[in-house]
Structures are given as C-alpha cells and as structure tokens.
Amino acid sequence: MVNILITDEIHKDAVEILKRVGEVEIATNLNKMELKRKIKDIDVIVIRSGTKLTRDILEHAKKLKIIARAGVGVDNIDIQYATEKGIIVVNSPDASSISVAELTMGLMLSAARNIPQATASLKRGEWDRKSFKGVELYGKTLGVIGLGRIGQQVVKRAKAFGMNIVGYDPYISEEVARSLGVKLLSDINELCKVSDFITLHVPLTPKTRHIIGREQISLMKKNVIIINCARGGLIDEKALYEALRNRKIRAAALDVFEEEPPKNNPLLTLDNVIGTPHQGASTEEAQKSAGIIVAEQVVKILRGEPAENIVNLPAIPSEKMGKLKPYMDLAEKLGLMTIQLLDRSIEKVKLIYSGELAKEDTEMVKRSFLIGMLSPILLAGVNLINAPTVAKNRNIKVIEGTISESEYGNAIKVLAEGNSESISLVGSVIEGRPVLREINGYRVDIKPEGIICIIRHIDRPGMIGKVGLLLGDYGINIAGMQVGRKEPGGESIMVLNVDHVIPEDVLEKLKNLENIRDAKVINL
Structure with missing residues (x-):
C-alpha cells in the first residue's frame, strides 16, 4: 500500500483521486518535529507553499518517492537534495497561470488609478477627487520580465488594453516573442529604461535574486509602476523603498515579499505601495485545478506512466x-x-x-x-x-x-x-x-x-566446436551464437546467448582454451 501524506489544504476532488492509489492521511499545520517523524514512513507527500521541505526534513525521508507541489513555485523544496535522493518532484505550473495574470492586471490598474487609496479615503467620509489622479494603461510600454506561462497570459491581457510590450527572457526565442507581439530585449537594463510599467514573472533562483536592484531602479522612468506577483526576493526591497519614498518611481504593487508574512516592512508604510498577501493563485478555480493536476501526476507516476510536470x-x-x-x-x-x-x-x-x-x-x-x-x-x-x-x-x-x-x-x-x-x-x-x-x-x-558470453579469440578452425563442447559438458545450453571478425585468421569475437549463468570455474576453463584471449559473461 502506498502511503500518501497531505500537509497543506488541497481541493477535496484531488484528495479523492489520491485515495484511488493509496492510503491518504491529511495532517496540516505540522511543526518541524512532527513533519520529520511523519515523513519517515510515507511514499508521497502533497504540499502547497506552507510546507517547507528543506534538506534537514528530507534527510528523514526513508521511503519518499514523490513530492507533489499543488502550485507553481518550488522554492520551498530543496530540489537539489531531492534529486540526489532520487525523489521525483512534480508541480502544477498551468493551474494558476490565469489567476496570477488576472491579479497582475488588477494590481496594475489599481496602482495606476490609486483605487485602494481612493477607496480608503471614501470610507473615511472624504470626497477627494484631486489627490488620486491616475494614469492610463493605453499607449504605455509594459516591460515583462519572464515570458513563460504566466508572462504570456499577462501579455495577452495587456495587449487588450492597447499597451506596447517589451520583454526580457533569455530562454525565449525571437520567433516566440514575435508570435506574442513582444519586442524581445537582450538586456534587463534596457527594459528598465523604456518601460512605463514593469511586471516580473520569473522563479526565485540565485541568478534572479534582486534582479531588480539599485542599478535597475536608477535607470527607470520617474513615473514607472512596478508589479510583482512572482516571488519575493526578485526585487531589492531596500532599494525599492528608497526609490518610492523619494518619488524616484511612481508606485509599486506587490503580492509577494522577501519575508512572508512581512514584519515591520517599511514598504507598507508608504502611500504609493499597494499589496495583497500572496494571493496570486488564490481563486477557487486555480486551487481546484492545482490539486487535481498534481494528484493526476502522482497517479501516473505510481502506475509507471509518463508525467508531464516533473520539475527535476x-x-x-x-x-x-x-x-x-x-x-x-x-x-x-x-x-x-x-x-x-x-x-x-x-x-x-x-x-x-x-x-x-x-x-x-x-x-x-x-x-x-x-x-x-x-x-x-x-x-x-x-x-x-x-x-x-x-x-x-x-x-x-x-x-x-x-x-x-x-x-x-x-x-x-x-x-x-x-x-x-x-x-x-x-x-x-x-x-x-x-x-x-x-x-x-x-x-x-x-x-x-538475457545472459550473454562474449569471447575474444584467434580465428582458428574448430573454435566454435571447442567452446560448445566445453559448455555442453557442464550442462550450459547455447541458445544462439554469432562470430564477428575483421580478417580471416585474425582476432575475432564470439557472442553466445546462453540459458544458464556460467560459473566462475567454468569461465576460467573457457579462458584457458587454446587461442582464447578473454571471456566475459554479462547479464542483461
């Protein structure tokens, strides 16, 4: 019986799918010691962003075969160590693409038109129409960093608003970019110079950490608006805070932060910052889809079928x-x-x-x-x-x-x-x-x-007979034989398919036959 542990809340339909192939236990809000104890005896673990599978946790996983992440990001998993241990990591990259893209557009519009600030003012009983003058999206240049699934969905929606799109993604070809209607830039600094809005859609890796830093911010237009619905850590928050406080840039709309939940984050004290608590994939449709997709991936792998979303x-x-x-x-x-x-x-x-x-x-x-x-x-x-x-x-x-x-x-x-x-x-x-x-x-x-014996020998009359006679004396049947040579009388090779393993002592006798140079047995 396959033991499956679910440590973060997933859709009930996904749970039912997993129950078809194993014994399912749901245990959310585990502390580190509880997780270390439980992970020892399970074959599959299903998580979302709440569970952190670090090396010290995975060291206790004696039987673990699959880590299933119901969502896109896998930075809460030590992928390298999981790979070393031969643990398959799957995720559901398509499940939340539309949800994150829609939130990106929502934040973009909200920041451009000061919607949260105006709402708060209205609820205070004010009618202040002058303080919340915004900017249009139409005709503006949107810089998209990362043209993967989510980035492409954002492009489609931004084009509907009449925006001009430039993109930076070293893994996307010019041909793909053209098909999306995106001008592909080879340098992120160039994107920062020309964009009126900038949105990030790349994973957090050592290479992408602080991909937007002081240098990039210094190149931006004064009225630029930055949106980040990808991962905290892509933007240097100290540099961002200084630029926003000094009105070097217009606004930022953030769904993610370097520390989550953010504690005493100075960005949240600024009136030109709006945000959401990592809500990118938090729609009913995305949550259901994410759970079902990874559950189906787990079922395929357990049945020996190819799975589409294996991360490693x-x-x-x-x-x-x-x-x-x-x-x-x-x-x-x-x-x-x-x-x-x-x-x-x-x-x-x-x-x-x-x-x-x-x-x-x-x-x-x-x-x-x-x-x-x-x-x-x-x-x-x-x-x-x-x-x-x-x-x-x-x-x-x-x-x-x-x-x-x-x-x-x-x-x-x-x-x-x-x-x-x-x-x-x-x-x-x-x-x-x-x-x-x-x-x-x-x-x-x-x-x-099967069992194959490969013999190097000198091409002499009677060699096949000598080998066959010796093996026959020890009850070893030859099922098939081929001889390869480069020239008559020279060194040749004899390949035998045999029905039984050739014992070491018989193999030694075979090697000692006249004109035989070497003999090896391999089991396939």
Missing part, C-alpha cells in the same frame, strides 16, 4: 517521449553492458548519437544509459532523476557528441574507459527493439537480453 526532469512533450522511448531502452542496455564489460570500473564515457537521433534532445537517452551503467554498482536506487548527480559524485565523466550519418541509421555509439581498458559498443533500434550492432569494432547482430 527535462520537460519533453509526450510525442517526443514516445519517439525517444525505444532509444532510452537501448541506452539502458548499453549502459548495463558497459559496466559489466569494464569489470565495474569506469572513469569516462562518450555517447555519440547518429542519424535523426542526433537532432533530438537526448538528455533522457543519456540518463537512461546512466541508469543501466550505475544500477549494478549501487545499493541505493538510481533513476532518471538522480542518475546524472550519482555519476558526477562518482567522478564519472560523461561526454555527448553527434554525427550526421551512420551505416546503422539512428544509432548510439558508446566509447568507455575503465581503470585499465576501454570498450566501444554500437546499438540501434529495429522494429522498435534494441539491437547490438558492434562490439569493439566487430560486427554483430544480437538482441541485448
């Missing part, structure tokens, strides 16, 4: 994944062969992709190879999540390369070095199944499955 894996469309899956299977087999042929010692690997495969994003293929290579030498589990980290921690260098053409079409070539020897393997996919095409330059054509 590259995002690959399902149609691409379907195309890559046979090559992922092939790569895992090649990894298994590599580590066994090098006697479990490996220092460097080069993966070379050819044909149409060379044009694809092969990250998942590489990770599959690493799973095959590392699984036989690790007690702890290795998976698509932690495979690159595990390889790096073992000082195994992995290099990728491509060639446009190969006689085998779409193929993977492995060049690997161990302590004292090296090997090369070539594999391809035929009719959806992995096929081994070369071993150390010798042509073969075998399915990489």
Whole structure:
C-alpha cells in the first residue's frame, strides 16, 4: 500500500483521486518535529507553499518517492537534495497561470488609478477627487520580465488594453516573442529604461535574486509602476523603498515579499505601495485545478506512466517521449553492458548519437544509459532523476557528441574507459527493439537480453566446436551464437546467448582454451 501524506489544504476532488492509489492521511499545520517523524514512513507527500521541505526534513525521508507541489513555485523544496535522493518532484505550473495574470492586471490598474487609496479615503467620509489622479494603461510600454506561462497570459491581457510590450527572457526565442507581439530585449537594463510599467514573472533562483536592484531602479522612468506577483526576493526591497519614498518611481504593487508574512516592512508604510498577501493563485478555480493536476501526476507516476510536470526532469512533450522511448531502452542496455564489460570500473564515457537521433534532445537517452551503467554498482536506487548527480559524485565523466550519418541509421555509439581498458559498443533500434550492432569494432547482430558470453579469440578452425563442447559438458545450453571478425585468421569475437549463468570455474576453463584471449559473461 502506498502511503500518501497531505500537509497543506488541497481541493477535496484531488484528495479523492489520491485515495484511488493509496492510503491518504491529511495532517496540516505540522511543526518541524512532527513533519520529520511523519515523513519517515510515507511514499508521497502533497504540499502547497506552507510546507517547507528543506534538506534537514528530507534527510528523514526513508521511503519518499514523490513530492507533489499543488502550485507553481518550488522554492520551498530543496530540489537539489531531492534529486540526489532520487525523489521525483512534480508541480502544477498551468493551474494558476490565469489567476496570477488576472491579479497582475488588477494590481496594475489599481496602482495606476490609486483605487485602494481612493477607496480608503471614501470610507473615511472624504470626497477627494484631486489627490488620486491616475494614469492610463493605453499607449504605455509594459516591460515583462519572464515570458513563460504566466508572462504570456499577462501579455495577452495587456495587449487588450492597447499597451506596447517589451520583454526580457533569455530562454525565449525571437520567433516566440514575435508570435506574442513582444519586442524581445537582450538586456534587463534596457527594459528598465523604456518601460512605463514593469511586471516580473520569473522563479526565485540565485541568478534572479534582486534582479531588480539599485542599478535597475536608477535607470527607470520617474513615473514607472512596478508589479510583482512572482516571488519575493526578485526585487531589492531596500532599494525599492528608497526609490518610492523619494518619488524616484511612481508606485509599486506587490503580492509577494522577501519575508512572508512581512514584519515591520517599511514598504507598507508608504502611500504609493499597494499589496495583497500572496494571493496570486488564490481563486477557487486555480486551487481546484492545482490539486487535481498534481494528484493526476502522482497517479501516473505510481502506475509507471509518463508525467508531464516533473520539475527535476527535462520537460519533453509526450510525442517526443514516445519517439525517444525505444532509444532510452537501448541506452539502458548499453549502459548495463558497459559496466559489466569494464569489470565495474569506469572513469569516462562518450555517447555519440547518429542519424535523426542526433537532432533530438537526448538528455533522457543519456540518463537512461546512466541508469543501466550505475544500477549494478549501487545499493541505493538510481533513476532518471538522480542518475546524472550519482555519476558526477562518482567522478564519472560523461561526454555527448553527434554525427550526421551512420551505416546503422539512428544509432548510439558508446566509447568507455575503465581503470585499465576501454570498450566501444554500437546499438540501434529495429522494429522498435534494441539491437547490438558492434562490439569493439566487430560486427554483430544480437538482441541485448538475457545472459550473454562474449569471447575474444584467434580465428582458428574448430573454435566454435571447442567452446560448445566445453559448455555442453557442464550442462550450459547455447541458445544462439554469432562470430564477428575483421580478417580471416585474425582476432575475432564470439557472442553466445546462453540459458544458464556460467560459473566462475567454468569461465576460467573457457579462458584457458587454446587461442582464447578473454571471456566475459554479462547479464542483461
């Protein structure tokens, strides 16, 4: 039975979905000690922004396989440590896009027209029409920092107000920006110079922390309005406070703060600051959608199906994944062969992709190879999540390369070095199944499955018979055999599919046969 713990409130429909695949416990408002105790025995934890899964918490997670974040931001999770432990992290990035974009527009309008201040004045019994003169959005330039899901939704809505849009996002192409009607700028400082309104829609990372600081603020127009519905910490709040207090900039509308809830934050003393308490995703629709999306992701992963929103894996469309899956299977087999042929010692690997495969994003293929290579030498589990980290921690260098053409079409070539020897393997996919095409330059054509004995020998008459007779004497049946050679009478390779494991003493006898240079058994 899968044990599922929910530590923050999620929609009841999401809870019902999770109950179909496991035993669900709802325990909100846990303190740190309670969370450490409970996390020891669970397989899945479902959280929102309230639960902090730091390293010292995750160290107690002995069985944890999935962290499901009902929402977009994952800065309350130690992603790096979760990845090292092979824990899958999923979120629901699309669930709140519209809600956050609508709040952004609401704050933009509220700041531009002083709506909160005018409302407060009206409730005090005042009728002060002069003090709250605003500015229009129409014809103004909106600078959007981050053109992901939410940023794009903001762009659509801002265009309906007749705004001109400029954007900064180093991960968005000119083509995508043009399709959105956005002028893409290569420098955030340039965006700050030309914008009348600036809105942020990027995650909080070491690189984006204080992405708006003193330098950027000093470049802004005097009447600029800043909106932040993304993450506190993107703006240097001290620099922002000084600029707002001195009327260097017009106003700020903030849904997020560096410290939440904000305590004695001087920004909240200013009349040109409006805010909300991290309400970006707080709509009925977003909350329901966020919970249901992550619950469905959890169900898919537990059933062994591909999930779309895994945070610590590259995002690959399902149609691409379907195309890559046979090559992922092939790569895992090649990894298994590599580590066994090098006697479990490996220092460097080069993966070379050819044909149409060379044009694809092969990250998942590489990770599959690493799973095959590392699984036989690790007690702890290795998976698509932690495979690159595990390889790096073992000082195994992995290099990728491509060639446009190969006689085998779409193929993977492995060049690997161990302590004292090296090997090369070539594999391809035929009719959806992995096929081994070369071993150390010798042509073969075998399915990489079951127990395989690979024998290096000198090409002499009777060699096949000697090997078959020896194995037969010990009750080891040969299910299939292939011989590869480069020239008659030279060194050759014999590949045997056998029905039983060859014991060490029999393998030694095999190696001692005349004209045999080496023999190894691998289990696939």
